[in-house]
Amino acid sequence: xxxxxxxxxxxxxxxxxxxxxxxxxxxxxxxxxxxxxxxxxxxxxxxxxxxxxxxxxxxxxxxxxxxxxxxxxxxxxxxxxxxxxxxxxxxxxxxxxxxxxxxxxxxxxxxxxxxxxxxxxxxxxxxxxxxxxxxxxxxxxxxxxxxxxxxxxxxxxxxxxxxxxxxxxxxxxxxxxxxxxxxxxxxxxxxxxxxxxxxxxxxxxxxxxxxxxxxxxxxxxxxxxxxxxxxxxxxxxxxxxxxxxxxxxxxxxxxxxxxxxxxxxxxxxxxxxxxxxxxxxxxxxxxxxxxxxxxxxxxxxxxxxxxxxxxxxxxxxxxxxxxxxxxxxxxxxxxxxxxxxxxxxxxx
Amino acid sequence: xxxxxxxxxxxxxxxxxxxxxxxxxxxxxxxxxxxxxxxxxxxxxxxxxxxxxxxxxxxxxxxxxxxxxxxxxxxxxxxxxxxxxxxxxxxxxxxxxxxxxxxxxxxxxxxxxxxxxxxxxxxxxxxxxxxxxxxxxxxxxxxxxxxxxxxxxxxxxxxxxxxxxxxxxxxxxxxxxxxxxxxxxxxxxxxxxxxxxxxxxxxxxxxxxxxxxxxxxxxxxxxxxxxxxxxxxxxxxxxxxxxxxxxxxxxxxxxxxxxxxxxxxxxxxxxxxxxxxxxxxxxxxxxxxxxxxxxxxxxxxxxxxxxxxxxxxxxxxxxxxxxxxxxxxxxxxxxxxxxxxxxxxxxx
Numbered sequence: 001x002x003x004x005x006x007x008x009x010x011x012x013x014x015x016x017x018x019x020x021x022x023x024x025x026x027x028x029x030x031x032x033x034x035x036x037x038x039x040x041x042x043x044x045x046x047x048x049x050x051x052x053x054x055x056x057x058x059x060x061x062x063x064x065x066x067x068x069x070x071x072x073x074x075x076x077x078x079x080x081x082x083x084x085x086x087x088x089x090x091x092x093x094x095x096x097x098x099x100x101x102x103x104x105x106x107x108x109x110x111x112x113x114x115x116x117x118x119x120x121x122x123x124x125x126x127x128x129x130x131x132x133x134x135x136x137x138x139x140x141x142x143x144x145x146x147x148x149x150x151x152x153x154x155x156x157x158x159x160x161x162x163x164x165x166x167x168x169x170x171x172x173x174x175x176x177x178x179x180x181x182x183x184x185x186x187x188x189x190x191x192x193x194x195x196x197x198x199x200x201x202x203x204x205x206x207x208x209x210x211x212x213x214x215x216x217x218x219x220x221x222x223x224x225x226x227x228x229x230x231x232x233x234x235x236x237x238x239x240x241x242x243x244x245x246x247x248x249x250x251x252x253x254x255x256x257x258x259x260x261x262x263x264x265x266x267x268x269x270x271x272x273x274x275x276x277x278x279x280x281x282x283x284x285x286x287x288x289x290x291x292x293x294x295x296x297x298x299x300x301x302x303x304x305x306x307x308x309x310x311x312x313x314x315x316x317x318x319x320x321x322x323x324x325x326x327x328x329x330x331x332x333x334x335x336x337x338x339x340x341x342x343x344x345x346x347x348x
Numbered sequence: 349x350x351x352x353x354x355x356x357x358x359x360x361x362x363x364x365x366x367x368x369x370x371x372x373x374x375x376x377x378x379x380x381x382x383x384x385x386x387x388x389x390x391x392x393x394x395x396x397x398x399x400x401x402x403x404x405x406x407x408x409x410x411x412x413x414x415x416x417x418x419x420x421x422x423x424x425x426x427x428x429x430x431x432x433x434x435x436x437x438x439x440x441x442x443x444x445x446x447x448x449x450x451x452x453x454x455x456x457x458x459x460x461x462x463x464x465x466x467x468x469x470x471x472x473x474x475x476x477x478x479x480x481x482x483x484x485x486x487x488x489x490x491x492x493x494x495x496x497x498x499x500x501x502x503x504x505x506x507x508x509x510x511x512x513x514x515x516x517x518x519x520x521x522x523x524x525x526x527x528x529x530x531x532x533x534x535x536x537x538x539x540x541x542x543x544x545x546x547x548x549x550x551x552x553x554x555x556x557x558x559x560x561x562x563x564x565x566x567x568x569x570x571x572x573x574x575x576x577x578x579x580x581x582x583x584x585x586x587x588x589x590x591x592x593x594x595x596x597x598x599x600x601x602x603x604x605x606x607x608x609x610x611x612x613x614x615x616x617x618x619x620x621x622x623x624x625x626x627x628x629x630x631x632x633x634x635x636x637x638x639x640x641x642x643x644x645x646x647x648x649x650x651x652x653x654x655x656x657x658x659x660x661x662x663x664x665x666x667x668x669x670x671x672x673x674x675x676x677x678x679x680x681x682x683x684x685x686x687x688x689x690x691x692x693x694x695x696x
Contacts, residue, residue, distance in 0.1 A: 074625055074626070076454075076624055077426070078425070078456050079620070079624055106424075107426045107427070108426050109426050109427050109458075113625060149642050149654050151647055151653070151654040152642070152646060152651075153647070153648050164586075166583070175583055177573070206649070227657070228523075228572055229572065229573065230657075232525075234523070238514045241638070242514075242634045243484065243620070243626075243631065245626055250641070272459065274591060276422060276424055277422055277427065277461060278422070286590045286596075290585070293596075297496070299500055299501070300501050300555035300556075306499040307499065309575070309578075
C-alpha cells in the first residue's frame with residue numbers, strides 16, 4: 001500500500017519549523033501548522049497540509065508578511081474595522097476572531113471586518129473558536145472568482161464560504177460551506193481520473209451545463225440553489241470586499257499564480273455571547289433536545305444515521321488524532337521536499 | 349379578461365380598516381396593510397394580500413394579540429432579547445428592526461432576537477429597512493416544518509428564510525431566500541394545474557425524489573445544495589428557536605390550521621451601521637462599481653440582462669405603484685368577502 005500514516009503533533013511541529021525558517025515567529029508558525037493539520041484531519045484536504053508549499057513560496061518571495069501585525073482603522077465596543085497588514089491569513093483569522101470573542105463578552109456581539117489579508121484556510125475553524133468559548137460564531141471570506149452571477153458565463157464572485165458554529169454539550173455544531181455546489185477541487189480530481197461530473201456542478205465557458213470536467217474548469221462553478229447561491233456569494237463580497245474594504249472577486253490576486261502582488265482578501269468574524277441573551281446551559285440543553293429529536297426522525301431507506309453538520313468530520317478528526325493521519329505519497333513527498341529546500345529535517 | 353387592477357393606496361387602506369375592526373390600532377394596522385401590499389407588488393403573492401383572511405381569523409379568534417406590546421428580557425447596547433408578547437408578526441418586525449437600527453447608530457451593530465412572535469411576512473422587508481437607512485440589514489425567521497434533515501424523510505426545519513440587504517445609490521440590493529429550492533406554494537400551484545414538478549424540488553413521504561406534486565406535498569421540500577441548505581435551515585432554527593428562545597420546527601404551531609394556540613415563532617434582526625466602518629458614500633460607490641462590473645459581464649446566450657437580487661422585484665413594485673396591482677378574481681372576491689364579514693366597505 002502506498003501512503004504514510006503520520007502523527008498529528010509531529011506534522012504540526014514540522015510545518016511550524018518550516019514556517020519559522022522564513023521568519024514567522026514560533027507562536028504564529030504554530031497557529032499555521034495547527035490549522036493545516038486540523039483541516040487535513042477534518043478531511044478538508046484542499047485546505048490541508050498540501051497548501052504548505054504554496055504558503056512557503058509566498059513567504060519566501062515576500063509577497064506576504066512573515067510577522068503578524070494589524071491596525072485598527074475604526075472601532076466601537078462591538079465593531080472593528082481591522083487592517084490585516086498583509087499578514088498570514090490564518091494568524092489574522094485566529095487573532096481577529098479572538099478579538100471579536102473578547103469584545104462580545106462585554107457587548108454581547110462583535111463584528112470584526114478585516115482587509116489586506118490573505119488566504120486563511122477553513123472558515124469553520126474560526127467560527128468553531130467562538131462555539132468552543134460558549135458563543136455563536138460566524139465567519140465569511142471572499143476569494144478570487146469562480147462563480148458567475150445568474151445569467152452570466154463569466155465568474156465574478158469566489159466560492160465565498162459561509163461558516164456558522166454553535167455550542168452544544170460536546171463538539172460544537174459547525175456549518176462550513178462554499179456557496180458553490182462543489183469546490184473546484186472536485187473537478188480537478190475528476191479530470192485526473194478521467195471521469196465525468198454530474199450535471200449541476202459546473203458550466204462551460206459559454207455558460208452551458210456540462211458533465212465534462214475539462215469544460216468545467218474552463219468555465220464556472222454553479223452556485224447552490226441557482227440565483228440564491230449567487231445572492232449569498234454576492235453578499236459575502238459585499239461584507240468582505242466592500243464593508244471590510246478589501247478587493248472584490250476579479251480584482252483579488254490569486255494565491256496560486258501571483259507571487260508578486262498581495263491578495264487583499266477580506267474576512268468578517270462575528271461572535272455572539274449567548275449568555276447575554278439567556279443562560280448558556282439553557283441554550284445547550286435546548287440544542288441537545290433538538291439534536292435528539294432530529295436523530296430520532298425516520299431515516300430514508302439505507303441511511304444508518306442522521307448527522308449534525310461536521311459531526312462526521314469531527315469523528316474523522318478524533319480518529320486521526322488517535323490513529324495518525326493518512327497522507328498520500330505525493331503529499332508526503334512534497335512535504336519532504338520542502339524540508340530539503342528550507343533545511344528542516346522531517347521527523348514524521 | 350378576469351381579474352382586477354387595484355390602486356395600492358386604496359388596497360392598503362382597506363386592509364388597514366379591516367384590521368382595525370379587530371382592535372388593531374390605526375398605525376399598526378397601517379404597518380400590516382403596507383406589508384401585505386408591498387409583498388403583493390413585489391410578486392411575493394404567497395405573502396401578499398391573500399393572507400388577509402387568515403390574519404383576520406387569527407385576530408378574531410384572539411389567538412394573536414391585536415395590540416402590539418413587547419418586553420425586553422435582556423439587553424446591552426448591541427443586543428436585545430425581545431419578547432414579542434404574541435403581537436402581530438409584522439408590527440413586531442418593524443418595531444424590532446427599527447430598535448436594531450437605532451442602537452446600531454451608537455454601537456455599529458445590534459442584534460435583536462425575538463420570541464413569542466407570529467408569522468411576519470417577507471423577511472426581506474425588514475432587512476430593507478436597514479438598507480434604506482444606510483445600514484446592512486439581516487433578518488431571519490423560523491417556521492413550521494417543511495425541510496427534512498439530510499438522511500431523514502420527515503421534515504423538521506421550516507423553509508427558514510434568510511434576508512440580507514445592502515444600500516447602493518438608488519434601490520437597495522436585497523436577497524430574500526427560503527432555504528428550500530422552491531416554496532411549498534409552487535407545489536400547490538402545480539397540483540391545481542395538474543402539472544408535474546422538476547426533480548430536485550421535493551421528496552416523497554419516504555424521502556424519495558418525485559416529480560409528482562401530490563406526492564411532494566405529502567413529503568418534504570428539498571433544501572438548496574443538499575446538506576448545505578439543511579445546515580442553513582438548521583442554523584436559522586438555532587438562532588431563532590434557541591438563541592431567541594422560541595419554538596423549533598415541529599413544536600411551532602401552524603398559522604393555517606391552529607386557531608387556538610399562539611405560534612411562538614422566533615426572529616432575528618441585525619443592523620450594521622456602515623458609517624462606523626467607513627464613509628457610507630465610499631461604500632455605495634464601491635457597490636456601484638461592483639454592480640457596473642457585474643452588469644458588463646458576458647451574458648449567456650438569450651439572456652437580456654444580468655440582474656442584482658430583487659432588482660426585477662423592485663421594477664415590478666414600481667410598476668404596480670404607477671399602474672395598479674393586478675388581483676385575480678379569487679383573491680379579489682375573498683377580500684370583498686372579508687369586508688362583508690367584518691362590516692367594512694371595499695372601495696378598491
